[in-house]
Amino acid sequence: MSHWKSAVDAAIAANSHRPESKYLQLATIRRDGRPAARTLVFRRFQEATHSLIFCTDKRSEKVAEMDDNPNVEACWYFPETRQQFRFMGKLRGIGLREGFPEETDLRRVVWRGLTDDSRRSFAWPAPGEEAAALEAFNVEIPSPVEPLDTFILLLLEPEEVDALDLRTHPHRRVRWSINNGIWTGSPRNP
Numbered sequence: 001m002s003h004w005k006s007a008v009d010a011a012i013a014a015n016s017h018r019p020e021s022k023y024l025q026l027a028t029i030r031r032d033g034r035p036a037a038r039t040l041v042f043r044r045f046q047e048a049t050h051s052l053i054f055c056t057d058k059r060s061e062k063v064a065e066m067d068d069n070p071n072v073e074a075c076w077y078f079p080e081t082r083q084q085f086r087f088m089g090k091l092r093g094i095g096l097r098e099g100f101p102e103e104t105d106l107r108r109v110v111w112r113g114l115t116d117d118s119r120r121s122f123a124w125p126a127p128g129e130e131a132a133a134l135e136a137f138n139v140e141i142p143s144p145v146e147p148l149d150t151f152i153l154l155l156l157e158p159e160e161v162d163a164l165d166l167r168t169h170p171h172r173r174v175r176w177s178i179n180n181g182i183w184t185g186s187p188r189n190p
């Protein structure tokens, strides 16, 4: 049984010609206890912790929700290889307050990898607020080097991973959990 991380790396490679395979759904918990789900682009792994990295605007609702309750689940489907991975864990931000130098560097690296259009969206009026006048969206292209204050990274550090593979009969499902830094997989009925 290959480790979930190797399986995800292999799925990313096998699905790389399908841009939508980098989109996954992240569910948070709203203040009133109801769930909130939205699509995000997977950017990369933080290799040491196997955390999934996303970027977002610090003014967005998911960030306030994470502050109240960091427990989240992300669901990622790879259409070419018909695999689903569900990541349960805690979410935290990089760029919200003074951080470790290597994390500040990581934030810069991800910012530098964005397109001008993506970088520009971080200078738009605050997400989720009542729609602003169109002129408010005619913003300058920001520096490609130094991230805007609104730009943050979200790190989902998995505590459990549920891997489902639809290619076999019967389908194969493994529930992975981590204990003292060691991942173990338990085969489950699909």
Ligand SMILES: Cc1cc2nc3c(=O)[nH]c(=O)nc-3n(C[C@H](O)[C@H](O)[C@H](O)COP(=O)(O)O)c2cc1C
Pocket (backbone or CB within 6 Å): 023, 036, 037, 038, 039, 040, 041, 042, 054, 055, 056, 057, 060, 061, 062, 063, 127, 128
């Ligand atoms: C294909 C696709 C990719 C998206 N990627 C991101 C992303 O990487 N980061 C992000 O903050 N929002 C992304 N969004 C927008 C979010 O789904 C969401 O609408 C927005 O972040 C506001 O969410 P919130 O109000 O729950 O915080 C994407 C939407 C789509 C449809």
